[in-house]
Each structure stands twice: as C-alpha cells, then as structure tokens.
Amino acid sequence: MLERGARFMSQATIFRVAVWSSAILVLSLLPAPAPASAAAPVASLGSAAGFSVSTEADSAEASLADLTVALTVPGTELPVEGEQLALADVTDPAGNVTGPNAAVTLEATRTVPLGLAGPYSVLGGSVSSAGETALTGELGVSPAGAITGAPITSAGVHVNDESAGLANAAVTLAYADAAARPTLHSIAGDLAATTLTAGVYHAAAAISLSGTLTLDGRGDPTSVFIIQVGAALSTAASSQIALVNGAQASNVFWQVLGAVSLGANSLFSGTIVALGAIAIGANATVRGRALSPTGAIALNANRVRFTNTAAPIVVISPGALGYTNLTTPIISGTTSAAAGSMVRVTIDGATQQTSVQAGGTWTVTAPTLAVGPHNVVVTITDEFAVVGTATQSLIADRTAPVVTITPGSTNRATTARPRTSGTTDATPGTFVTVKIADQILTTTVQSGGLWSVLAATLVDGTHQVLAQITDLAGNTGAATQALTVDSKTYPVPLGAAASFSVLTGTAVTSTGVTTLSGDLGVGPGGLIVGFPPGIVTGATHAGDPQAALAVPDLLVAYQDAAGRTATGAFAGDQNGRTFTAGVYHTAAAFALTGALTLDAQNDPSAVFIFQVDAALNTAAASQIKLINGAQASNVFWQVLGAAGTGANSSFVGTILALGAITVGAGAVVDGRVLSYAATITLAANTFTLTDNAGLLTISVPTGAGNLGTRANVVGGGTISGQLGSVKVTDSRTLSTVGWVASVTATALVAQPGQSIPASAISYAAGTIGRDGRATYTANAGGNLTDASPAVTASGVVGYNRASWDPTITVAVPSGSSAGVYSFTITHSVL
Incomplete structure (x- = not known):
C-alpha cells in the first residue's frame, strides 16, 4: 500500500508518497494558490502510469474541485525512494491546463522494515x-x-x-x-x-x-x-x-x-x-x-x-436520542475501556468527569436541565490514551401525554368483545396500556396518534376502562371511561312498521285470495292491486299518514339490522342447518332448498338476524322451523337485493329488503314482508303476524356497591358515587304504551342506633343510552323515602330499550357518627 501526502507547490511540485513496497504508489495532489492572473486548476483528481491519484483537503490552500491529472514518469520503472522527476498535466472542468508537461518531483517514503x-x-x-x-x-x-x-x-x-x-x-x-x-x-x-x-x-x-x-x-x-x-x-x-x-x-x-x-x-x-x-x-x-x-x-x-489501538467503544444509554422527565437526570452508559479510564461528559458545553467502573459502566448526574433538547458528548480515554466518543440528543420533557378514549367518559357496546380506541399526542410507537375490568391489554400508538385494543369476552354490565400512556421521557397520561357492555342480541325495532304484514313504498299486487292478519300498506303515491279478493284482517293504509310514517321506519329498521355486528357467517344453501340466537352474515345470496331450523335453546327472547348482501331465495316446499321456544317475531332477514319464497313454502320472520319481494303461490309466512322501495308480489298466500307479547324488564347491578369514604363526618357533607348500569328493555313489539322506571331507597344503617334517613339520598339518572323509537326523560331526583320516578319513556312505537348509570348522593347530616353504613336501592318499571 502507498501512503498519500503530496503538496502541489509553485514551480516544481513535490509529491510525498509512502510505500509498503515499490509496486504501487498512491499520490495526493494538492495545489498551491495560482497567481491571480491565471486560471489554473485548484485541485487534482485522476490516474495515469500506474498511479492512483486521490483528492486531499488542505486548510491552508484553496478548496478542491474535480480535476484531471496526467502523469508521465520517465522510463518503465515506478519511482524509487527519494526524488524523481516526472511531468504532470492538470486540467480543470473548464479545460484550463497547468503545464502542459509541468515539471514535478516525486518523493517516495516507505516504512522502516523491523x-x-x-x-x-x-x-x-x-x-x-x-x-x-x-x-x-x-x-x-x-x-x-x-x-x-x-x-x-x-x-x-x-x-x-x-x-x-x-x-x-x-x-x-x-x-x-x-x-x-x-x-x-x-x-x-x-x-x-x-x-x-x-x-x-x-x-x-x-x-x-x-x-x-x-x-x-x-x-x-x-x-x-x-x-x-x-x-x-x-x-x-x-x-x-x-x-x-x-x-x-x-x-x-x-x-x-x-x-x-x-x-x-x-x-x-x-x-x-x-x-x-x-x-x-x-x-x-x-x-x-x-x-x-x-x-x-x-x-x-x-x-x-505497538499494535494499532482502536478507539474504545462508547455507548450512551439508551442511544443517540434520549428522553427524560427529571430535572437532574442520570447520564449513564457503557464502554470497552478498562476500569479506571477517564470519562468526560459534556452537556451543553459544561463538562463533568468520572471514571469507568468495573464491568465497563459509567454514570454522572446532569446539572439542572431546562425543558427542551440538550447536546451530550461523552469522551473516554483508555489506558493507551486512545479516545472514544459518543453523542446524544437528550430531550427534557416534563409534560404528560394527552390521552382520550372514544367517545368520552361513557360508552356502550353491543358485543361481548368490544374494541376500545382513542387518541394521544404521544409519539407513534409509544406503548399504550389499557385496563378493562380485570383485563390488561397493550398496544402502541399508530400514525396520527391513534390507538385501539380488542378486549377478551366481557360479561354484560358496566366496566371501568383505564388507558395509560407513558412517553419516552417517563411522563404518564391517563383517561378513564365507564364502558357498559350489553351483548344480548335484541329485536330490530320496527317502529310504525311493526303492525304491517305487507308494506312497501311503491306497489303491492296479489293474485288469488291472500290473507293478511296484520296491516297492508303502501307509501304516498303507491298502488295496491288484488285486495279484494285478498283479505286484510288489520287495516289498509294506501298512502295515508300512517303509511307515510311506517315506510321511513322500515328503512331505519333495515339500517339497524345491517349495522349489527355479526357473530357468525354462512354461505350457499342452508338446507339442514340449525342456527342458535345471533347475528349471521353472508356476502353472497341466501338459498334454501329444504329445511332450516332456528333453535332458541329454551330462551323465548332469543333473536335471530340474518344479513344477506345479495338476493334471498327459498325453494318450493322449503321450510323454516322454530324449536325450543324460538319466536317468529324475533327473526329478521335484512336483504340487500330481491327476496323470493318458493311455492307452498313455509317462511318465518320479517323480511327487510331494498329490492322486490315475491312470495310464491300458496306459500305461508309467519311474519312480515317489508320492501322500502320495490314491488311486493303475492299469490294466494297466508300471513300470520304473531306478536310476541314481550316483556317489560329492568335490570340493575348485582353485589354491594361502595360510595366511598367521608372524613370528618361530624361536620357533615356529601358522599356520591356511581351505581352502575340500570337497563330497561321493552320487547313488546306492537306496544305504543310508554313506561316509567321508579326508584326507592331504605335508610342508611350502621350500628344499632346509628342511621341516616332515606330522605338524605338523591338520585340523578344522567345521560341515557337508547334504542328504538321513544322519547326518554330523566326526572329530577327527589326524596327516595317513597318511590320516585327516575326515567320516563313516552311516544313509544314498538320495541325499545334504555340504559343509564345513575349518580347516588348522600347528604351526611352534621354530627353523624362514624361507621360503615349500608342501604338498599330498589328499581321498578311499569
């Protein structure tokens, strides 16, 4: 190998070259400043006659540029040690040439052989x-x-x-x-x-x-x-x-x-x-x-x-970029230098000194750092005086990240495995820990500050959610949410469409004698043909106000069914299949050539929803069977395309379709056929509209609640807390009767002779979650000695439900005795 180190001088140029052998020379050509009147090159680059020529900088001379060097060495031998004349032509990009054939002197230096x-x-x-x-x-x-x-x-x-x-x-x-x-x-x-x-x-x-x-x-x-x-x-x-x-x-x-x-x-x-x-x-x-x-x-x-000594390896923890939320953080790291080697840590120009400890570790305590970036330079000098260096940009950050949980402090999920999501201003990639009930879930912040986790199965009820994000500096931000899980599948609320056996926004045509046990209707401007001879046990609404109200409710019901989260999937011919309660989806057409069974598993409130993204067709003489308490009023078919039942078939449930519906000749329907904007065709069919009388129920949290602790009860004051989710379900699908949920409480009792009257207890329902068509009113909390209205539902049209998480407040009288008080709150609905 040849060493480079040449200087381009004013007249004869000297090239100093160091060689391991006489076989290869490496030259570095550096120019002396050209006279002001000359346009000579200011640097050199190129190769000739076996010389590899490279560019080297010299602070005392002009800066270097891309140039071409042509060397001519007398004879065929490479230069020997000492001086030897050669000729050089140096050409810059503009074509200016030094020379031509300027005389230069080569000076070769080889190592000393030991x-x-x-x-x-x-x-x-x-x-x-x-x-x-x-x-x-x-x-x-x-x-x-x-x-x-x-x-x-x-x-x-x-x-x-x-x-x-x-x-x-x-x-x-x-x-x-x-x-x-x-x-x-x-x-x-x-x-x-x-x-x-x-x-x-x-x-x-x-x-x-x-x-x-x-x-x-x-x-x-x-x-x-x-x-x-x-x-x-x-x-x-x-x-x-x-x-x-x-x-x-x-x-x-x-x-x-x-x-x-x-x-x-x-x-x-x-x-x-x-x-x-x-x-x-x-x-x-x-x-x-x-x-x-x-x-x-x-x-x-x-x-x-005597060996070439590599610089010691220096590492600053955690790397080239560090974060801290401390005012005077510990700066630490490791090195390959021996114990006792000198360590200098410079932070923003201020230097501290320590030494390498056993195991190659080192630490210093930084001076007080303002919020913002700081430059850290660590130099370590080993026992052979070789210096290793590392740098770090250290960010002092003492602001906790902002964390939100969507949609806010309360949320309601209709699946037992809800997805919880939110936002943050923390850096993408930062870890997020979410605790839901007794589950601890982790994820990372995604682009745009988004994060989400999917919970394992949760029981129905209200669960506390805690989302925490600790940024790279160690600051922790948090947000909480009360998550109410109601995973039971509920009937699709039909609103004003619930009383109809047949309803469409356009036209109904019937041949033969078709019998309807419920109402018949078309939207404003629609047409009804075949009644009579068809028989309508209910009422006929040909574009009247009742029909005008029912058709939009039909669309709302369709959208509700389409928006439910599927719990299962199916495809193709469903002959011989048995389904239990749930929401089932297919992206293709639904077909039935034989029998399909719906099994309620002895739960008369079991609901079956089928989401069909294409057409629905059943064959002649096909049938849908209900077993173990399954109810036709709890079966819903949401169909994106057209729907058709075969001749003499038996169909169960409510069809909610955007396309046309054709009921085959002699087919029997235990339910409804409802099309938002297409023709319904009938042929000597029999419709039975059996309303499940349904139930009006109310549920409350089980187990003992705890409102917390009040210090210095002698002075009185208030204690308040959340009761948990209270839920009313009105599954009376044809009902137009509202309901009132009431609440009462017993006195608070501690030890014998220590009590607080029920009149000291107040109840606030707060925000009401709702499904169905009704108006819900949270009544002002009153004296709970007697039953007091909590929530009222009015304007009810068919199935509906409501839920709330009430705040219970106890006004502790002045002079009350210390102790653990218990009381009972009772809800009822009528």
Whole structure:
C-alpha cells in the first residue's frame, strides 16, 4: 500500500508518497494558490502510469474541485525512494491546463522494515521496570543483558536467547535503514505546537517536546512518518504526540542517535529505534515500541502497545436520542475501556468527569436541565490514551401525554368483545396500556396518534376502562371511561312498521285470495292491486299518514339490522342447518332448498338476524322451523337485493329488503314482508303476524356497591358515587304504551342506633343510552323515602330499550357518627 501526502507547490511540485513496497504508489495532489492572473486548476483528481491519484483537503490552500491529472514518469520503472522527476498535466472542468508537461518531483517514503524485531514491544541491552508495566508485545534483552522488575506481557520474554539476538540484529538494520533515508525537511528544537505531515524529517541536534506534536495523516491511514534525530530526544511530563486524520502509530518511526527520555504521564506515539538508553517516565504511555540494540531501557508503570489501538467503544444509554422527565437526570452508559479510564461528559458545553467502573459502566448526574433538547458528548480515554466518543440528543420533557378514549367518559357496546380506541399526542410507537375490568391489554400508538385494543369476552354490565400512556421521557397520561357492555342480541325495532304484514313504498299486487292478519300498506303515491279478493284482517293504509310514517321506519329498521355486528357467517344453501340466537352474515345470496331450523335453546327472547348482501331465495316446499321456544317475531332477514319464497313454502320472520319481494303461490309466512322501495308480489298466500307479547324488564347491578369514604363526618357533607348500569328493555313489539322506571331507597344503617334517613339520598339518572323509537326523560331526583320516578319513556312505537348509570348522593347530616353504613336501592318499571 502507498501512503498519500503530496503538496502541489509553485514551480516544481513535490509529491510525498509512502510505500509498503515499490509496486504501487498512491499520490495526493494538492495545489498551491495560482497567481491571480491565471486560471489554473485548484485541485487534482485522476490516474495515469500506474498511479492512483486521490483528492486531499488542505486548510491552508484553496478548496478542491474535480480535476484531471496526467502523469508521465520517465522510463518503465515506478519511482524509487527519494526524488524523481516526472511531468504532470492538470486540467480543470473548464479545460484550463497547468503545464502542459509541468515539471514535478516525486518523493517516495516507505516504512522502516523491523524484521524479526517487529513482535517486540521492548528490546534492549538491558531492561529494568518499576511499578506495574504492561506490554502487548514481546520483551527481550541481548546479547548479555538482564531484566529486572516484573513487566507484564501476554507475549514471550526472551533473555539473551536466539530470538532476542536475531531481533537485536534486526533493530540495528532498521536503525541504519531509517538513518539513510533521504530527506527534504529539517526540524529543530522544541516540536510543541507543530504539525507534521507524512515524510522524512531530519534534526541535526537534540529534539525536545514540551507540549503537543501533531502527526497529520491527511485522511490516509498508510501515511509514513520518519524522524531522524542526530542527538538526544526528550519529552516533558504530560506532553503528547497526537495522531490525527488517519495517522497510525505503527507507521511512525523515531531514529535517535543519542539517549531518549520520555516525561512522566506523557503520551508518545511511534517506534523508537535508538542507539542510546531509553528512559520512560512514570505512568507514561507509548503507542509503539522502545528498541535499542545496546542501550539500557528503564520502565516505570508504563503501558507500551505497538499494535494499532482502536478507539474504545462508547455507548450512551439508551442511544443517540434520549428522553427524560427529571430535572437532574442520570447520564449513564457503557464502554470497552478498562476500569479506571477517564470519562468526560459534556452537556451543553459544561463538562463533568468520572471514571469507568468495573464491568465497563459509567454514570454522572446532569446539572439542572431546562425543558427542551440538550447536546451530550461523552469522551473516554483508555489506558493507551486512545479516545472514544459518543453523542446524544437528550430531550427534557416534563409534560404528560394527552390521552382520550372514544367517545368520552361513557360508552356502550353491543358485543361481548368490544374494541376500545382513542387518541394521544404521544409519539407513534409509544406503548399504550389499557385496563378493562380485570383485563390488561397493550398496544402502541399508530400514525396520527391513534390507538385501539380488542378486549377478551366481557360479561354484560358496566366496566371501568383505564388507558395509560407513558412517553419516552417517563411522563404518564391517563383517561378513564365507564364502558357498559350489553351483548344480548335484541329485536330490530320496527317502529310504525311493526303492525304491517305487507308494506312497501311503491306497489303491492296479489293474485288469488291472500290473507293478511296484520296491516297492508303502501307509501304516498303507491298502488295496491288484488285486495279484494285478498283479505286484510288489520287495516289498509294506501298512502295515508300512517303509511307515510311506517315506510321511513322500515328503512331505519333495515339500517339497524345491517349495522349489527355479526357473530357468525354462512354461505350457499342452508338446507339442514340449525342456527342458535345471533347475528349471521353472508356476502353472497341466501338459498334454501329444504329445511332450516332456528333453535332458541329454551330462551323465548332469543333473536335471530340474518344479513344477506345479495338476493334471498327459498325453494318450493322449503321450510323454516322454530324449536325450543324460538319466536317468529324475533327473526329478521335484512336483504340487500330481491327476496323470493318458493311455492307452498313455509317462511318465518320479517323480511327487510331494498329490492322486490315475491312470495310464491300458496306459500305461508309467519311474519312480515317489508320492501322500502320495490314491488311486493303475492299469490294466494297466508300471513300470520304473531306478536310476541314481550316483556317489560329492568335490570340493575348485582353485589354491594361502595360510595366511598367521608372524613370528618361530624361536620357533615356529601358522599356520591356511581351505581352502575340500570337497563330497561321493552320487547313488546306492537306496544305504543310508554313506561316509567321508579326508584326507592331504605335508610342508611350502621350500628344499632346509628342511621341516616332515606330522605338524605338523591338520585340523578344522567345521560341515557337508547334504542328504538321513544322519547326518554330523566326526572329530577327527589326524596327516595317513597318511590320516585327516575326515567320516563313516552311516544313509544314498538320495541325499545334504555340504559343509564345513575349518580347516588348522600347528604351526611352534621354530627353523624362514624361507621360503615349500608342501604338498599330498589328499581321498578311499569
């Protein structure tokens, strides 16, 4: 490999090249500033004659641009070490050419071959060591020396053996090689605050270093530095030789005629090849070797490493981006540096210092941080004075994320496995924990701040929901909701359409004698044909106000049925199938060629809803059977397309269709056929409209409730809390009678002689959830000594239901005795 490090000078240009062998040269061409009147190129890039030429920056010269370089080297051989003339043409993108054939001088520098001395960290005529000195390479003396002290090395120790003798001879050859290198650069005196680029440097007299000497590889890790010292070399305490921009200690060589003295706690870089003694001060570090064929080498608690040392790995927890909600957070991390290595943590320019602990950990406590971003820089210097660095952007955030649960503080679900969702301003990917009853569910924030979870099966009733989000800084936001689950499938409320056997918005035609037990109707402008001879036991509404009210209610019923959450799916011919209560969906047409059974499982309130996204057709003589208490009034068929029943078939339930309905000749229907806007065709059919008399029921939470605790009861005050879901179900499908839910309470009783009268209890129904066609009114809570109206339903048309979560408030009289009071609240509906 060839080292780069050339400087483009004013007349003859010198290219300094370092080589491992004479086979390949790597040149870096850097221009000197062109005269103001010239349009010469300001940088170089290109290749020719076996040279690979690359761009290198130099802060003292003009910036670089893309250029083309053509080199012509005399003869067929590549340059040997030293100077050699060549010709160069440098062309910029505009076509301006330096030259042509400008004379340049090549300066080639190769490494110093150490031969068999290469594996040694320390090799001399004798070696003495004080303190704990660690070497990474071999240790040796020759030809008749001794090792005193106990330097630590993981490699071999050679005392006057053949290996040490051969290595000693190799040091002598290396010294001669380095001393013979031709140079164009002279140095002298104190090298502090000096920067050297690759090449061969010569000092005729002694050299010293009182501060920092920088060796700049200019981006090339193969750059070679040879410093020839014609006398002694000394460095002061705490001085250092810094390697920058790719410079490597393994490519730095110090050929010293006299003695070498390195100051205490100093950092020295490179291989010392000296004829005199070498003394390394206490706790000094050498990135390189100390080699002297005859001189005495003195060590003192040093670290000597000739291999290239990688910077220690530095990690700041949790990574390049961190968050905290603390005013003075702990900044911590890990490193590959040894325990005791120095750690400097700089936060917004302020630096703190600590050291690496056992296991490679480190921590500091940050100063007070304002809210917002902060720059953290951590530098760790290992035992060989190699520095590793890591950075972090630390965000101080002490604001909890905003969390909402949709639609608000209360919600009602009609499925036992409800999906709970909400929003937040937390970062996408942040974890969300949702507790519903005794279930703990987790998810993450999605794009747009959305989140949702699907609960496992919940029992009917009111459940508390708690959603919590802890942001990356540790701030926790929360929201709560009272979720009422009512998973029972209820009949589809038909409203004013409930009394009709046959109803459509357009036309009804009948042939033969069709008998209807309920009403017959068409919307305004509609047509009825075939009645008589058809028989209507109920009333006929041909576009009258009753029909005008019923047709829109039919559409509402259709939409209600279509919007129910399916609990099962089916497809194709349903011959031989048995369905239990539930909501069933098919995306295709419904077909029945034989018998289908609906099993209520001994629950007369069981409801069956079939959602058909295409047509519905039953074959001739097909039938739908009801068993175990199933009621025709609780069966609903929501049909997107047309519906038809076969001749002499038996059909059960209410058809709610958007398309036409055709009832086959002689078919029997226990239910209704209702089409929103298409013709209904009948043929000598019999309709039975059997209204399930239905029930009017009220349900309340079971178990004991707890309104909480009131401190300092002597002074009186109030205690209030939620009772839980109260629900009224009116399944009287043909009813137009409203209802009133009433409530009463007993006195609150603690120990004998301690009580609070029922008159101190008040009841507020709050928001009412509703289904069906009715007007619900929450009455003002009154004295609960006697039955007091809580909720009233009026304007009822068919099936309806309502639910609420009342607030119970107890006015604790002044002077009441402490204790646990119990009382009973009773609901009724009429």
